[in-house]
Amino acid sequence: MDVFVIEGGRKLDGRVRINGSKNAALPLMAAALLCDRPISFQDIPDLSDIRNMKRLLAELGVSANEDPVNGLPRLTLQAVDESEIHARYEIVRTMRASICVLGPLLARRGSARVSMPGGCAIGQRPVDLHLRGLEALGAKIELDGGDIVATIPAGRLRGTTVFMGGPFGSTVLGTANILSAAVLAQGTTTIECAACEPEIVDLAKLLISMGAKIEGAGSPRITVHGVDQLGGAEHTVMPDRIEAGTFMCAAGITKSTITLDNCPLDAMMSVTDRLDAIGVHIDPVGSGDDPLSRSCKVSCDEQMHSVQITTQPHPGFPTDLQAQFMAMLCLANGNAVITEKIFPERFLHVAELARMGASITRMGATAVVTGVKELTGAPVMASDLRASAGLVIAALAARGTTVINRVYHIDRGYEQLELRLGELGASIARATEEEAAHLIAANG
Numbered sequence: 001m002d003v004f005v006i007e008g009g010r011k012l013d014g015r016v017r018i019n020g021s022k023n024a025a026l027p028l029m030a031a032a033l034l035c036d037r038p039i040s041f042q043d044i045p046d047l048s049d050i051r052n053m054k055r056l057l058a059e060l061g062v063s064a065n066e067d068p069v070n071g072l073p074r075l076t077l078q079a080v081d082e083s084e085i086h087a088r089y090e091i092v093r094t095m096r097a098s099i100c101v102l103g104p105l106l107a108r109r110g111s112a113r114v115s116m117p118g119g120c121a122i123g124q125r126p127v128d129l130h131l132r133g134l135e136a137l138g139a140k141i142e143l144d145g146g147d148i149v150a151t152i153p154a155g156r157l158r159g160t161t162v163f164m165g166g167p168f169g170s171t172v173l174g175t176a177n178i179l180s181a182a183v184l185a186q187g188t189t190t191i192e193c194a195a196c197e198p199e200i201v202d203l204a205k206l207l208i209s210m211g212a213k214i215e216g217a218g219s220p221r222i223t224v225h226g227v228d229q230l231g232g233a234e235h236t237v238m239p240d241r242i243e244a245g246t247f248m249c250a251a252g253i254t255k256s257t258i259t260l261d262n263c264p265l266d267a268m269m270s271v272t273d274r275l276d277a278i279g280v281h282i283d284p285v286g287s288g289d290d291p292l293s294r295s296c297k298v299s300c301d302e303q304m305h306s307v308q309i310t311t312q313p314h315p316g317f318p319t320d321l322q323a324q325f326m327a328m329l330c331l332a333n334g335n336a337v338i339t340e341k342i343f344p345e346r347f348l349h350v351a352e353l354a355r356m357g358a359s360i361t362r363m364g365a366t367a368v369v370t371g372v373k374e375l376t377g378a379p380v381m382a383s384d385l386r387a388s389a390g391l392v393i394a395a396l397a398a399r400g401t402t403v404i405n406r407v408y409h410i411d412r413g414y415e416q417l418e419l420r421l422g423e424l425g426a427s428i429a430r431a432t433e434e435e436a437a438h439l440i441a442a443n444g
């Protein structure tokens with residue numbers, strides 16, 4: 001298993017381009033199941049989650065062709081065999097987001113068998129809202145041998161009002177599933193308490209260019225007028241706001257100035273608001289045509305201040321940046337209070353940060369981070385994607401060497417993170433566990 005070896009204390013400098021968003025790309029790719037025409041995507045990132053989604057779609061009869069345009073990756077997906085309806089456990093267990101094939105499969109092929117995703121490191125993660133929503137549209141749902149088996153007794157899904165709110169707010173992939181199913185339903189569907197995340201807006205954009213009739217994406221009420229069929233389309237995946245936020249934290253904790261290109265600043269108000277309060281400044285560079293993909297300068301040249309952060313559904317502060325901000329706040333002045341309202345158990349990074357000298361007290365879904373003068377390098381364990389990104393942030397500023405084990409978690413959501421941070425001046429290398437041991441011994 002690969003590890004990252006990070007020598008902390010280097011300043012960052014230069015510019016980095018933000019890639020297409022993983023969490024936008026996964027439901028976008030699943031939308032290829034909705035028709036038999038080619039759907040071309042620009043800027044799908046090269047990540048293990050994306051490779052798993054390609055594998056899953058291939059098993060479902062979707063061909064994939066890659067031909068870069070202007071140096072940017074382009075992926076064309078086309079459903080060429082629509083007979084298969086089974087998303088098997090072997091793939092679903094590697095990636096929970098596989099659930100987003102359920103809505104498209106059912107709506108287009110009339111039935112679907114999708115392995116029920118299990119728990120994961122960040123919490124329980126049920127899919128009850130996805131299933132209730134599909135039932136409201138007329139699906140019959142049963143559980144068989146760990147698989148969700150969905151059929152449509154009436155032959156076609158029927159538009160209705162679907163409520164997507166749960167105990168922790170709206171569900172993002174649940175909204176994606178219902179939206180992707182409702183586009184082919186008979187009549188009008190109103191999705192109430194819909195997730196407002198920019199990734200849902202991106203999905204609606206693609207579906208509209210495939211011929212769907214959708215109003216209100218990005219608001220809590222989405223109206224979908226079902227159509228009989230959809231066609232091919234071309235789509236550029238929105239930039240990854242979580243990747244952008246992670247690089248912003250990297251600049252903040254190392255007190256550096258870097259430039260981010262293709263940064264979805266308009267989708268990051270809650271993030272830039274907290275950064276500003278901490279003392280990390282974000283300045284848009286130039287005007288750029290698309291407000292979702294501008295360049296910005298990130299700088300921090302003062303002692304960071306502690307702040308309160310509460311994770312919430314969009315447009316609130318994203319849970320996917322909680323760990324990275326916690327890592328950064330370990331070196332701020334005073335006490336920061338971080339409350340997790342989406343995944344109350346998402347704190348596995350706390351114990352690992354403590355191994356690096358952080359002072360964090362957790363009480364239920366809240367953690368109080370008391371700023372310390374310095375963090376020190378240590379061997380630590382990556383537990384999930386964003387927790388691991390938090391450990392990278394901490395390691396960039398720690399005194400000495402940090403070895404992050406199990407970086408396959410990072411590879412799920414950050415493309416070549418070590419090379420891109422390296423180009424900005426960080427000392428970070430990927431190694432096998434054995435190589436890392438030699439490296440550390442050689443460096444004394």
Ligand code: EPU
Nearest residue numbers: 023097125126127128129130166168170171172173342385
């Ligand atoms: N929930 C339910 N019932 C459901 C679905 C969700 O109670 O049927 C609860 C969840 O347990 C959670 C809350 O609702 O407490 C929100 O979960 P949501 O369904 O919105 O999460 P998701 O759609 O499965 C996506 C992202 C996650 C991100 C969350 C929240 C993708 C592929 N995943 O997951 O991203 O944390 O939204 O914003 O889009 C990550 O990238 O590291 C990641 C975990």
